[in-house]
Every structure is written in C-alpha cells, then in structure tokens.
Amino acid sequence: MKQMFSALSGKIKENAIDVYMDSIEPAVRDPVFFSVGMPNGGMIPKKELQRIMNEIFEADPARLYEYCSAKGFGPYVDVISKTENIPESYIMATNGNTQGVDLVCRMLLDEGDGFAMEMYTYSIAFSAVHQYRLKAVGIPLEQDGLDVDFLEKTLQTRRLKALYIIPNAQNPTGVTTSLEKRKKLIELAYQYDFIIIEDDPYRDLLFHGRPPSLFELDPLKERTIYLYSFSKVMAPAMRTGFILAHPAFLKKLEQFKQVTDACTSPMNQMLAGKLISSENWPQILAKQKHFYEKRKDWTKRFLQHMHETEQWEGAEPAGGLFYWIDVKKGGVTEWMKMAAQDGAVFVPGDAFTLERGRNTKIRLCFAYCSDEEMKKGFSRLEESFKKWKKTST
C-alpha cells in the first residue's frame, strides 16, 4: 500500500512530544504527569458549561443545529467582535490554534520558504516545517522575548516568509515578550515584509495583566495574524477558538476552512460565546490565575531547593502552565525514561527544537496534576535526578 501515499505523507511526522511520551514505561501505578500541557480538571467550569448549554438548548437560537458559514456562527462572531474590539470582517472561528496554524500555513507557505520561530517553541511549528520543507530558523529566546537583534541580522542576510511566535507565557519556556520587543517585531515585519503568526492561547492566564498583542500593535493589520483558543481557559474539548486577520487574509482563510471541515460546531461556538459573555466569566478567569500562580510558586520553591543542591536554574514565568528548567546536565532524554519509570513524567527540551543535542532543559507543566501528585512528583524528580547523576557519565 506504500505506493498509494502522497509525497506529503512522506514529509509529515508524528508530534515530537508524542514520540517521547510513547517511549516511556512508568513502572509505578501512579505516575505523575508533569508532561501533560492541559488545564487542571478542577479549573474547568463544568457547572457553568452545563448551565449555559441548557440555556442554549432552551433558547433554541435560529440555525443552532445547522452548518454555519466557514467564517463562523453569527452570535459567536458578534461576541468576539465586541470582546476583541475588531470588526467582524477580521474574524473567523476555528477549532483551536492547531487548526489556526494549519490554515494560516496553507495560506502563506510554499516549499522552501524561510520560517522563523522561537528557540525553543511548541512542536506544532515543526509540523509546518516538515510539511512545507521550510528553511527553519530558531531565534534564541531571552528573558523578555526573542533576540530581536539576532532576528534583524538574520533578516539582513535571508528572506523570511513568516515568524511563528507565542508571545505570552510561551510554551515551553514560559517567557512573555516585552512591549518593546513586540513593537520592534512589528517594525521588522513591515521593513522586511514577513508575516507574524501570533499564537496566543495563554494570554488570559498571565497572573498580573497582559501587554497588548502584536496584532493590536500592528497599525495596518497587514503583517500579523492572531490566533486564540479557549482550550486553556474553558476546556480543550471545546475545540473552539478564532483567528483575527486582515480581511484580505481572512477571505482566503475562509476558503481553506470551508474545504477543511466546512465550519466549527455552532453549538460549541455558542457555548464559548455565551460563557465569555456571562457575568461569572471574570471570576472564573481570576480563580484560574490564582490557582495556577499558586502552582507556579510551589514549582519555584522546588526549583530553589534543587538550585541549592544541584544548581538547577529556571526563570519564573509570568503566567501560563509551564516552568522551563535547566538541570545543567546533558542528555535529559535518557533521564526522562528513568524518571518516567520511577513515576515522574516530564517533556525533555529536545521536543521543542529541531536541533538535537545533549539537551539540559526540561518542561514541567504545573497545571494538570493534583496537589498530592505535585508533591509526590517533586520528590520523585529529585531522587530520580540524583540516581541518574550516579548511573550516567
């Protein structure tokens, strides 16, 4: 059957994180998954979702059960237009940012295009690199966002078609791009004529307010395409988000959306739209931020302890779900297998870069686990690390 597959089928690869996670074999009944990048189950507004879904069933709005346009379900697009303060001509509903990235890449990218991304970044960017055979450039990340001087030097010597960036509480590093760097990136995008793909699912989980998006800072909206998803603040299972883009881009994105899956579920769009419009929504978000900040602090204390004893290092994230830690010892992929066997599962740094090497960094998600699992997981990490140091050269 091999001869049946398209050339594209040969280019596409399994998600890097999954490859690593498929390679582990926890030997304990109760593994702790610092690897899972999802909201905490207790933070999912289950009762609100049920209440609002029933309100929707009772109200039975026109066309709720029908196909909607590729652009989105009217009442949802209307809510997004208000909350994002942007005309409807700039809005399209998506099934979340994975679809947002896929549609934007289909619209923009040709084989061999130059494609910049943060070094390190979320593996969805690599799937674009593989599918389109892109000339990928990893731009080093600093505490306040990517190294814009490095990017500018790169642009002086080579053409880039697009830059993929997660500006808030970045996955995996937790870095939030400063306002200065956001402004500089917009300048560069107009000067060197590339598109910024702004993937922003963590903005509402910044513990203490958020800077303006690059899309908001883009004066003409001609160089930035903005992707938002409700996966982190409502539930991944909602599969609902949106794209904000210049109408010239949006019209084409609607054509791709239509042939890709016709439309996003109007029922899910209605549910998301009603929930963010509900008076409880601000409290729901505040509760989540408080919860995740507490989790971040626990992880910070654990890191301080490991810094004193093992020189681990890591910058404190301003929000989101992830803590990025440098354990100062190469080959963490080997350690990952050992630690997973002992019941503490994390994602090694290699999953977030195309450059393989003796990586010393790991990503811990402090959101998903229960309180008990966190405590248990931290001590397992410590023991496992000490064991690994002994056994490995």
Add this chain to the structure above:
Amino acid sequence: MKQMFSALSGKIKENAIDVYMDSIEPAVRDPVFFSVGMPNGGMIPKKELQRIMNEIFEADPARLYEYCSAKGFGPYVDVISKTENIPESYIMATNGNTQGVDLVCRMLLDEGDGFAMEMYTYSIAFSAVHQYRLKAVGIPLEQDGLDVDFLEKTLQTRRLKALYIIPNAQNPTGVTTSLEKRKKLIELAYQYDFIIIEDDPYRDLLFHGRPPSLFELDPLKERTIYLYSFSKVMAPAMRTGFILAHPAFLKKLEQFKQVTDACTSPMNQMLAGKLISSENWPQILAKQKHFYEKRKDWTKRFLQHMHETEQWEGAEPAGGLFYWIDVKKGGVTEWMKMAAQDGAVFVPGDAFTLERGRNTKIRLCFAYCSDEEMKKGFSRLEESFKKWKKTST
C-alpha cells in the same frame, strides 16, 4: 499583500454552490430554499440531544474535557467499533465528511494524479481537483450507479489514483449504487490499483434498507476508505463523523488529523456516541425516513405534473434529501436567478460538474423547507419556469 499568499492559495476556489447562491437576489420576503442541503429542523432530535448532553455532564466521564488522541475519544471509538463491527484500529473520529475528504486527499493525492468521480457529484470533490491540480474524470451516472464499463475503459488507457463516490442517495442525483456495481468497483480497484473514497452520509436515510458499503465488500480493506458523518441524521452542527480505513492508512490519517486540528471535540463525540447507543435511536431514524419519504413523494407528484405539462424528468430517489430533475431546457443557471428572484431557490446542475455548458438539470432538496414552503415553492417553480420559457430563446 498578494505576494504573501502561497501557491496553494491561488489554486483553491470558493465552493461552486456558494458561488451560485451568492449570485441570486430574491425579491420576495419569503424565499423557499430548495437549495439548502440540510436536514429539516423538525427532524433534529433536539430534546434527545439536551437530555443526553445532561446525562454526560452528570456522569462526568474521565477526560471528557481534555484533548483526546487524534484517533478519537475512547468511548466514542468503542461505540463505533461495535455499531460498525470493525476493530478500533480501523477507526478515526472526524469533524464530518468534509474533513474526511480533506484528510484522505492529503494522504493520497499528488499534483497531476488521476481522480475519478461521478458525473454529477458534490462540489467537495472539485476542491480536491483544484487544490491538487488533479486530472479529473467524470464517470457518467446511470440509474443504478456509475457506468462501470466507462470506468473500466478509462482505466485501460490511464492511471487513476482514486475514485470519489457517494454510493447511497447520491448528492445531487439521488442515485444509489447497485450491489453488482459495488462488487465490480471493488474488483476494478484491486485490478487497477486505485483507492475508492466512499463518502456515505445518506446511508441511514435510505427509505427501505441499504446495501452493504463498498468498504464492507472490500475483502482486505486495502482499496476502500469509508467516510461517515452524523450531520444528516443528528445535526450538521455536531461536526462529528468517522473514517474507517485499513490501519496502514489510519495511522497516517491520524498524523494528518493531529496537525490539522489536534482532535475532534470529545464532548461532541460523546454526545453522538451516546445518542446512537440510546434505545430511542432506531425510532428517531425511522421517523426521519418516514418524513423524508413523504417529502420525496410530494416532489414526485410535482414532477409528474411538470412532466405532463413541460416534459420534466427525474428518477425517484431511494432515500436521502435530494431530487435531481431534468427540465429539458438548457441554461438553467439563467433560470435559477429568475426563479430565485420570484422566491424559489434551487441549485443548477453546473454546480455539480466541472464541465460547463447549457445544463438542463437542477437539484431540489426536499428536506429542509417547511410543508407550507414546499407547496408555495412548487407553484413558484412552475410559474417561473413558464415565464422563463417565454422570455428566453
């Protein structure tokens, strides 16, 4: 911004049906939409959907709100495995058959591949032709399915990579492929080494039972990929369906699904899975079939009347939502605009073929309208047709 678009962006086109529908301007307050290919609002099991959704919220199954694998949400895949009587390794959840077609095309097709389809067929096939610059062949449709002799002759002279077919109550013609022709198609697929993409959303709306699917008839499951959607029997807004394919295909489809939108909403999968497992489901389907058969009969009587007065012709469909009518006068696209203005909207035959010409055929959806609209719409069609005959040469 033009220079920003990918080559693929230049190939993709707006859906043919939409292009025609965007061109009309009803001059009446109450246009009748025979053009809308959707279930009747009264046939949507709204109360059941609400009841079951609440059962799900109350039961709160593990991982309901999380991402599931690209393959699908466990309990849903389990239900499909039982109802379709196929191992789970052959199943993947989709957002419906538009996505099914998109993923299968990505997996199979390269630029310039030979691609056969029924002449006439649903426009989603054309989007594949445009995106992949396929060498398209329209195979004539007969009362019992496509002309397999024509297909075989074609295969003797040229290589085909895939055949796209809607075997039951086809859109737009209403034709159901006979068992003999299904068997012959499987033979040809193995003999000439092409893949049958079986798009089957209408199977459960056949009024009096259905023949085995081509996938069921495929002995090794190596030449048929099966696509099902709950859009016609539950609600288009569910955006839930599934692909059945050989595990060798399914593994690759999972990779495409993952980079396309991560997964189909586990909430929607759970809702669909519970509904088809509920004891009421057989009655819900029976009620729909009875309703649509009655609508088919009304349309048949209207056609008989128009046959006597205007020589219209059309074969009675064995199920589904559509009646395909030959009005025996070319240029129905002009008439469409006139009829729409007078308040009766249909889709002209040209929307279902790549071959433009003075088409004499139209598609009437007898499902979507209300009873009153149907009656009103039929008389508007008759008056409008007589008017068109006079005014046009």
